[in-house]
Amino acid sequence: MSGVNLSGIVKAYGALQVVHGIDLNVAEKEFVVLVGPSGCGKSTTLRMIAGLEEITDGDLMIDGRRMNRVAPKDRDVAMVFQNYALYPHLNVAENMAFGLRIRKMPKDQIKTTIDDVAEILGLTPYLDRRPADLSGGQRQRVAMGRAIVRHPKVFLFDEPLSNLDAKLRTQMRAEIKRLHNRLGVTSVYVTHDQVEAMTLADRIVVMNDGRIEQIGTPMELFNNPANTFVAGFLGSPPMNQMKGVLTETGAKIGNTELRLHGAINGHQGRDVIVGVRPEHVTLAESEGTTALPINLDLVEPLGSEALLHAHHGEDNLVFKADTNGDINHLYGVGTVHVPAHLIKLFDAETGRALNLGA
Amino acid sequence: MSDRNSDVGGIPIEEVVVEAQEALRDRSQTRVPDKNWVKVLDHFKREWQIYAMLLPTLIWFVVFLYKPMYGLQIAFKDYSIFRGVAGSPWIGWEHFETLFTNDQFLRAVRNTIYISALNLLFGFPAPIILALMFNEVMHATYKRTAQTIVYLPHFISSVIIAGIVITAFSPSAGIVNTFISWLGFEPIYFLTQPEWFRPIFVGTGIWQEAGFGSIVFLAAIAGVNPSLYESAVVDGANRWQMMWKITIPSILPTILIMLIIRIGNVMEVSFELVILLYQPSTYETADVVNTWVYRQGLQSGQYDLAAAAGLFNAVVAFVLVMTANTLSRRFSRTSLW
Ligand SMILES: Nc1ncnc2c1ncn2[C@@H]1O[C@H](COP(=O)(O)OP(=O)(O)O)[C@@H](O)[C@H]1O
Ligand SMILES: [Mg+2]
Numbered sequence: 001m002s003g004v005n006l007s008g009i010v011k012a013y014g015a016l017q018v019v020h021g022i023d024l025n026v027a028e029k030e031f032v033v034l035v036g037p038s039g040c041g042k043s044t045t046l047r048m049i050a051g052l053e054e055i056t057d058g059d060l061m062i063d064g065r066r067m068n069r070v071a072p073k074d075r076d077v078a079m080v081f082q083n084y085a086l087y088p089h090l091n092v093a094e095n096m097a098f099g100l101r102i103r104k105m106p107k108d109q110i111k112t113t114i115d116d117v118a119e120i121l122g123l124t125p126y127l128d129r130r131p132a133d134l135s136g137g138q139r140q141r142v143a144m145g146r147a148i149v150r151h152p153k154v155f156l157f158d159e160p161l162s163n164l165d166a167k168l169r170t171q172m173r174a175e176i177k178r179l180h181n182r183l184g185v186t187s188v189y190v191t192h193d194q195v196e197a198m199t200l201a202d203r204i205v206v207m208n209d210g211r212i213e214q215i216g217t218p219m220e221l222f223n224n225p226a227n228t229f230v231a232g233f234l235g236s237p238p239m240n241q242m243k244g245v246l247t248e249t250g251a252k253i254g255n256t257e258l259r260l261h262g263a264i265n266g267h268q269g270r271d272v273i274v275g276v277r278p279e280h281v282t283l284a285e286s287e288g289t290t291a292l293p294i295n296l297d298l299v300e301p302l303g304s305e306a307l308l309h310a311h312h313g314e315d316n317l318v319f320k321a322d323t324n325g326d327i328n329h330l331y332g333v334g335t336v337h338v339p340a341h342l343i344k345l346f347d348a349e350t351g352r353a354l355n356l357g358a
Numbered sequence: 359m360s361d362r363n364s365d366v367g368g369i370p371i372e373e374v375v376v377e378a379q380e381a382l383r384d385r386s387q388t389r390v391p392d393k394n395w396v397k398v399l400d401h402f403k404r405e406w407q408i409y410a411m412l413l414p415t416l417i418w419f420v421v422f423l424y425k426p427m428y429g430l431q432i433a434f435k436d437y438s439i440f441r442g443v444a445g446s447p448w449i450g451w452e453h454f455e456t457l458f459t460n461d462q463f464l465r466a467v468r469n470t471i472y473i474s475a476l477n478l479l480f481g482f483p484a485p486i487i488l489a490l491m492f493n494e495v496m497h498a499t500y501k502r503t504a505q506t507i508v509y510l511p512h513f514i515s516s517v518i519i520a521g522i523v524i525t526a527f528s529p530s531a532g533i534v535n536t537f538i539s540w541l542g543f544e545p546i547y548f549l550t551q552p553e554w555f556r557p558i559f560v561g562t563g564i565w566q567e568a569g570f571g572s573i574v575f576l577a578a579i580a581g582v583n584p585s586l587y588e589s590a591v592v593d594g595a596n597r598w599q600m601m602w603k604i605t606i607p608s609i610l611p612t613i614l615i616m617l618i619i620r621i622g623n624v625m626e627v628s629f630e631l632v633i634l635l636y637q638p639s640t641y642e643t644a645d646v647v648n649t650w651v652y653r654q655g656l657q658s659g660q661y662d663l664a665a666a667a668g669l670f671n672a673v674v675a676f677v678l679v680m681t682a683n684t685l686s687r688r689f690s691r692t693s694l695w
Pocket of ligand 1: 013016018036037038039040041042043044045
């Protein structure tokens with residue numbers, strides 16, 4: 001069994017339990033992203049893997065070996081920190097060499113390793129500079145370089161891009177993905193940014209309040225969120241959620257009935273949450289759609305698309321619509337058309353996804 | 359939502375920033391520049407509370423440091439109390455010539471430099487080492503207790519400190535000599551023997567001030583980014599390596615600043631402590647410029663000669679601090695000003 005395996009991992013600070021038992025298997029060479037709102041325990045989980053936090057309960061295995069009581073340096077992991085954690089008094093080359101020197105790697109070997117990695121990261125011209133004389137993106141790269149030179153079994157990233165501006169973040173995201181494809185090192189990546197999670201991950205782990213809500217590939221999570229939390233977290237903007245009641249042929253939201261695809265047999269009268277992705281509605285009626293009357297509040301143009309902020313009854317909704325180069329025609333929108341087969345249903349009480357008749 | 363997409367109301371953050379910058383630029387171009395004195399007046403009107411808080415310090419400086427400077431001129435005058443500062447005739451460098459042909463003064467200068475050098479060598483690293491040691495102590499209660507114990511001597515008056523030292527080293531009842539005779543040696547008359555003055559004086563100074571001095575360095579250590587240590591832990595560094603490769607380089611600027619200040623005070627060997635611990639039999643090693651000035655000026659009434667010696671002291675200190683500051687700025691980008 002290689003990779004990283006967590007089973008029943010719990011973290012408590014005194015009486016306060018912040019991670020409530022996490023089960024997760026990260027396969028070898030897999031890129032897994034932990035995503036969730038701030039304070040949900042992502043960093044704590046990652047730091048337990050790194051050995052920076054003691055594991056209160058459960059088992060952590062790396063490469064088949066139980067690591068709970070193993071010192072961080074012997075876990076063969078490398079971590080990239082949000083604030084880069086570069087040594088201000090050392091230059092780029094020395095920063096990258098830090099871990100290797102500690103491990104007493106011969107000098108000439110250190111030099112070739114660093115030259116290679118600097119080449120990969122485009123840092124060769126900056127090897128003599130101090131961190132203070134680098135841009136944010138370059139510092140980020142040095143932090144990555146420091147992890148890469150160690151050739152660890154596992155990379156751990158704790159929000160490595162959140163100190164960068166939006167443009168650089170997009171760039172570095174692509175770079176991390178390329179690096180992972182090239183190096184193929186098992187990686188656990190923490191972020192609160194769902195776009196980062198979607199774009200980088202082989203598999204996403206959505207966390208909330210110290211628990212895992214769902215694990216799956218980005219598209220699995222996007223297409224079949226296990227509950228309202230995941231539905232409301234992934235996607236931008238996230239899935240619309242409306243309170244409704246099941247009828248014989250569909251779901252009634254206020255006075256409107258949305259027709260549904262599957263069989264509802266036996267579930268009539270059940271309270272549900274009806275989920276509709278902003279990008280799934282159309283402005284024109286077509287086969288298999290139901291009209292949903294809306295009160296338009298605001299149109300936000302994004303370029304080729306626009307966001308329609310609206311409400312239906314008490315539910316605030318957001319929809320995406322094509323602009324075709326002009327948004328004037330969107331101001332008159334009073335109905336959107338919801339395709340039956342793309343509607344998601346969740347139990348109103350538990351928030352869990354309902355798969356009726358499927 | 360803005361949290362996840364880094365946008366402000368749907369507009370990407372870069373655009374918002376660019377707009378804000380443009381708005382700022384527009385405003386600064388259209389505003390008519392105020393006259394300088396209007397700006398200063400505006401500034402005082404707005405910030406007068408801050409200047410009010412500065413006032414006590416300013417007054418202290420004027421009364422105790424700047425006003426006495428007027429009296430410094432007697433270093434170049436044949437001063438007598440009856441003629442007054444202004445009425446005494448100028449005599450040029452005569453006092454300085456007297457000083458530099460005076461064996462006692464020259465001895466005091468040598469002693470000052472010697473004791474200062476020892477202070478710098480042993481007294482300066484002591485609080486740093488103490489701070490580094492405290493930093494390694496994990497047990498919170500133990501750490502607090504230990505810190506309190508080493509801070510304590512700072513808050514005790516030098517008179518009592520000297521009393522404790524004199525008692526401890528007393529040949530008859532002192533704990534040190536009790537121990538020495540217990541080991542089977544003859545008691546030593548520490549405080550009457552010139553060769554013992556320097557170690558006892560420097561040691562007392564460290565005991566009194568090292569703990570309190572460590573606060574500055576502890577504060578500097580507390581300011582080091584904790585993820586530097588975490589990163590080093592993951593990289594495999596042990597505590598010793600972290601101290602040498604992270605903590606010490608990180609607090610180096612603080613160390614240098616404190617060193618510059620210390621060098622500026624080289625001529626200011628703790629006057630009270632010397633007065634309290636020395637006696638005529640140890641003048642040979644113990645008499646420093648300040649104590650000599652005190653004896654000449656206040657006890658023998660040679661105010662003008664004492665002023666000349668004091669001025670010499672100040673000039674040396676000034677040159678030293680300027681040199682140290684310049685060197686530090688050149689070699690480590692750290693300086694007091
Ligand atoms: N040393 C600590 N003592 C007590 N509570 C902590 C400590 N560190 C983190 N927590 C709490 O644990 C929870 C999870 O924190 P963290 O893992 O940092 O969240 P995030 O998902 O934002 O990375 C938070 O509620 C935080 O307040
Ligand atoms: Mg975090």
